Amino acid sequence: MAGSAQRASRRQHERKTLLEVLRELRKQRNLTQDQLARAIGVKQAFVSKYETGERRLDFLDLVGICDVLGISIVKFAERFETSRKAFK
Numbered sequence: 001m002a003g004s005a006q007r008a009s010r011r012q013h014e015r016k017t018l019l020e021v022l023r024e025l026r027k028q029r030n031l032t033q034d035q036l037a038r039a040i041g042v043k044q045a046f047v048s049k050y051e052t053g054e055r056r057l058d059f060l061d062l063v064g065i066c067d068v069l070g071i072s073i074v075k076f077a078e079r080f081e082t083s084r085k086a087f088k
Contacts, residue, residue, distance in 0.1 A: 015053060017084050021076070023051050025069045039068040 026036055026047075033047040040061075049055035057065070066076050 014084055018080060019051055019053055021080050021083055022065065025071060025076075025079075026051075029069055031069075036065070036068060040064045 026033070031039075033051070034044040037044045037047045046055065050057050050061075062076070063073050066073050071079075
């Protein structure tokens with residue numbers, strides 16, 4: 001059970017890190033949720049829900065968001081890894 005709880009805690013931390021990196025990138029580009037949403041062709045609620053963790057992103061959504069934010073999916077993954085490992 002302890003192993004399962006540890007995995008769940010780690011996944012929760014990693015998910016939070018992913019959302020923080022996405023939010024941080026959006027804010028660094030001086031984009032509102034509404035502006036990002038329009039650029040990727042969705043409603044503002046879509047951005048709000050994934051930033052709060054209420055909605056999960058699929059890979060293609062993430063690629064589209066990265067395109068709008070001007071970062072490659074590879075650079076995004078590197079940034080995520082750096083953030084994820086910083087809090088271990």
